[in-house]
Amino acid sequence: MLGYIFRRLLGIIPVLLGISLLVFTLLRTIPGDPAIIILGERSTPEQRAALRTKLKLDRPLYLNFEGGNVLESQYVTYITNFATGDFGDSIKTRQAISKELKERFPATIELALSALLIAVVVGVTTGVVSATKRGSLLDAGSMIVALLGVSIPIFWLGLMMQYLFSVKLKWLDPSLRLDTSLHGTFKPITGLYLLDGLLLGRFDITANAFKHLIMPSLALATVPLASIARMTRSAMLEVLYQDYIRTARAKGLSARITILRHGLRNALIPVITVIGLQLGFLLGGAVLTETVFSWPGIGRWLLDGILARDYPVVQSGVMFVSLVFVLINTLVDISYRFFDPRIQFK
Amino acid sequence: MATTEPTITNKPTSDQALLLRKPRSLWSDARRRLLSSTVGLMGMTICAFLFAIAIITPIVQPLDQTLNRDTANKLQPPSWLMSQEERADAAKKSIDKARKDTPWGLFERPFGTDQLGRDIFIRVLHGAPISLTVGTFAVVLAVIFGSLLGLVSGFFGGIIDTITTWLMDILLAFPSILLAIALTAISNNRESFSYKFSQQITNLPILQTIFDPPLFNAMLAVAVIEVPIFGRIARAAVLSVRNQEYIHAAEAVGVSRIRMLMRHILPNSLTPILVQMTLSVASSITSVAALGFLGLGAQPPRPEWGSMLSTAREYVGTGQWWYALFPGIAIMLTVLGFNLLGDGLRDALDPRLKH
Numbered sequence: 001m002l003g004y005i006f007r008r009l010l011g012i013i014p015v016l017l018g019i020s021l022l023v024f025t026l027l028r029t030i031p032g033d034p035a036i037i038i039l040g041e042r043s044t045p046e047q048r049a050a051l052r053t054k055l056k057l058d059r060p061l062y063l064n065f066e067g068g069n070v071l072e073s074q075y076v077t078y079i080t081n082f083a084t085g086d087f088g089d090s091i092k093t094r095q096a097i098s099k100e101l102k103e104r105f106p107a108t109i110e111l112a113l114s115a116l117l118i119a120v121v122v123g124v125t126t127g128v129v130s131a132t133k134r135g136s137l138l139d140a141g142s143m144i145v146a147l148l149g150v151s152i153p154i155f156w157l158g159l160m161m162q163y164l165f166s167v168k169l170k171w172l173d174p175s176l177r178l179d180t181s182l183h184g185t186f187k188p189i190t191g192l193y194l195l196d197g198l199l200l201g202r203f204d205i206t207a208n209a210f211k212h213l214i215m216p217s218l219a220l221a222t223v224p225l226a227s228i229a230r231m232t233r234s235a236m237l238e239v240l241y242q243d244y245i246r247t248a249r250a251k252g253l254s255a256r257i258t259i260l261r262h263g264l265r266n267a268l269i270p271v272i273t274v275i276g277l278q279l280g281f282l283l284g285g286a287v288l289t290e291t292v293f294s295w296p297g298i299g300r301w302l303l304d305g306i307l308a309r310d311y312p313v314v315q316s317g318v319m320f321v322s323l324v325f326v327l328i329n330t331l332v333d334i335s336y337r338f339f340d341p342r343i344q345f346k
Numbered sequence: 347m348a349t350t351e352p353t354i355t356n357k358p359t360s361d362q363a364l365l366l367r368k369p370r371s372l373w374s375d376a377r378r379r380l381l382s383s384t385v386g387l388m389g390m391t392i393c394a395f396l397f398a399i400a401i402i403t404p405i406v407q408p409l410d411q412t413l414n415r416d417t418a419n420k421l422q423p424p425s426w427l428m429s430q431e432e433r434a435d436a437a438k439k440s441i442d443k444a445r446k447d448t449p450w451g452l453f454e455r456p457f458g459t460d461q462l463g464r465d466i467f468i469r470v471l472h473g474a475p476i477s478l479t480v481g482t483f484a485v486v487l488a489v490i491f492g493s494l495l496g497l498v499s500g501f502f503g504g505i506i507d508t509i510t511t512w513l514m515d516i517l518l519a520f521p522s523i524l525l526a527i528a529l530t531a532i533s534n535n536r537e538s539f540s541y542k543f544s545q546q547i548t549n550l551p552i553l554q555t556i557f558d559p560p561l562f563n564a565m566l567a568v569a570v571i572e573v574p575i576f577g578r579i580a581r582a583a584v585l586s587v588r589n590q591e592y593i594h595a596a597e598a599v600g601v602s603r604i605r606m607l608m609r610h611i612l613p614n615s616l617t618p619i620l621v622q623m624t625l626s627v628a629s630s631i632t633s634v635a636a637l638g639f640l641g642l643g644a645q646p647p648r649p650e651w652g653s654m655l656s657t658a659r660e661y662v663g664t665g666q667w668w669y670a671l672f673p674g675i676a677i678m679l680t681v682l683g684f685n686l687l688g689d690g691l692r693d694a695l696d697p698r699l700k701h
Contacts, residue, residue: 014512015512015515015516015519018512018513018515018516019516019519019520022516022520023520023528026528026529026532027528029532147682147685147686148678148682150681150685151628151678151681151682151685152678152681153632153635153636153674153677153678153681155636155639155655156655156670156673156674156677156678157674159655159658159659159662159670159674160667160670160671160674162662162663163662163665163667163670167662167663167665167667168665174663280521283521287521287523287524287527288523288636288639288640291640292659299524302524303524303527303640306524306527306528306531307531314528318520318521318524321521321524322519322520322521325519325521326519329519
């Protein structure tokens with residue numbers, strides 16, 4: 001078991017190396033000179049050259065074959081720095097990337113986790129109820145809604161929610177994480193404002209953060225919710241016709257215990273796979289949701305970074321997101337054992 | 347009714363029935379199952395409806411960006427929501443002088459008008475050929491490259507397999523929308539090869555009405571992010587049929603490797619690829635629309651649904667909901683149609699997977 005986990009974690013390294021090569025190469029192919037972007041069109045060639053030296057952009061790309069240390073190249077600097085936790089500075093804002101990451105990652109995590117919570121709770125419940133009431137109006141209705149849910153473009157859903165709940169009904173706030181008046185009135189502990197408000201005893205912050213969070217997390221939750229509901233339903237249907245379910249009922253267990261303890265537990269494996277896959281979607285799909293709701297998270301930050309050729313931001317940001325994504329998928333794989341002891345590891 | 351030979355009943359036994367039945371191929375069986383499933387039928391109906399719109403619209407009313415602009419009637423709500431006086435008023439101030447005295451009908455502008463006074467209904471209809479072509483093209487490209495990669499890597503194994511699997515793992519571990527954004531940003535440089543290439547393509551007679559260079563590049567980017575999905579499916583399919591007896595039989599009679607791949611393995615791996623193709627058309631259409639929404643895909647005035655939403659976004663805050671509502675419904679309906687069709691196909695082609 002430990003050996004298996006170790007081998008799986010080791011297997012992450014080549015994938016991450018590949019991603020780093022891909023990001024690095026892609027960014028260098030995006031047209032536009034970062035020196036001109038920072039200094040403006042009217043800067044002199046000398047100024048640009050000086051800045052390139054300062055940012056080490058004058059070094060060879062992959063390996064240095066021009067004499068001196070072979071490893072003195074942009075790519076090698078990038079991966080060794082990343083591995084040692086030195087993410088560099090943003091070219092555009094000149095802030096340390098680790099600092100920006102620290103501000104923005106919790107925003108995305110808060111959004112992704114609340115969306116995941118909604119998706120799992122509502123999705124699994126809907127799936128179980130649909131499966132046990134197979135063929136009923138409730139089943140048909142919720143599966144139609146689920147199909148609509150997978151088909152809905154989330155950026156459009158976000159716009160429509162903004163119109164309905166902020167413009168028309170004025171219940172919720174259309175953008176950002178907090179009202180601007182609350183910014184700077186407290187020192188974040190976890191960076192998750194819902195939690196910070198509770199920890200600091202500032203319930204006004206929790207309430208305000210909730211009003212800002214609810215719409216983007218609902219919009220982001222739609223697609224995962226629908227997939228989880230569909231997957232739970234079909235996995236439950238498969239399980240509910242097994243002999244051991246009949247045995248459980250025959251020996252006098254209540255319907256509730258049969259369905260939850262004997263049914264759902266065995267239906268969980270495919271559901272967990274879907275949940276794991278959806279977590280990746282939540283991290284990546286946040287780009288669109290964060291754009292629509294001006295949510296100051298990682299997705300929007302990376303998008304701006306790509307458009308502004310902010311090499312360090314995109315390099316470190318994408319590596320970071322991919323690392324999280326690959327780690328989650330590996331953990332999901334490993335967790336199968338926990339949910340299904342029949343699975344043996346080679 | 348007594349028969350002359352009482353030992354033999356008139357009705358054939360079930361075994362005989364099987365023998366007497368007209369032989370049916372896998373495909374005719376699948377077609378029968380598809381036509382008898384509600385999901386598949388609904389999907390087919392929606393898709394057929396959309397394709398009909400996509401073909402008919404440009405023929406009946408070719409899109410002319412300069413016409414259809416009623417600048418006096420900017421951002422009018424759907425005409426069926428206007429009062430009679432408002433409709434008469436709209437006709438009176440309309441640029442179209444001939445229409446001055448006949449008030450707008452109830453369905454004169456069924457989806458309202460946009461910031462230039464254009465009929466949103468007409469523009470949404472013209473979005474259909476764009477999105478359907480873009481989605482189909484992207485998937486066809488992804489299928490060709492993806493399944494070739496998957497087939498080769500599954501069939502030959504060894505170092506080829508290790509490298510292709512590694513490449514696919516990388517592409518799959520990369521947040522796909524970000525990859526699409528980066529690829530589109532790269533290829534939309536006017537100096538780049540890809541931009542010049544897409545300019546050549548988008549100057550061709552019919553393609554011109556569908557693509558502009560940024561949209562073409564967005565489509566290519568979406569094709570790239572779909573490649574590993576097909577690669578994986580094709581590889582898994584090859585691995586599952588490789589050790590079947592009929593493959594060994596073909597091997598034993600000396601069938602060449604290429605012929606084996608094309609004639610024996612590919613057709614038997616086709617079912618999951620076909621199902622995924624339908625589902626991928628749906629996700630490609632959403633992705634291209636998302637790129638358009640971010641301003642990276644189709645450029646205005648091209649009536650691509652995503653880029654329409656990108657403009658409409660500015661008017662949501664001021665209460666012109668209809669501008670964003672209808673292009674979004676169009677995307678959703680299209681994606682829904684292909685998702686339903688994909689589900690129906692899966693049930694029809696592989697009854698073992700039926701839930």
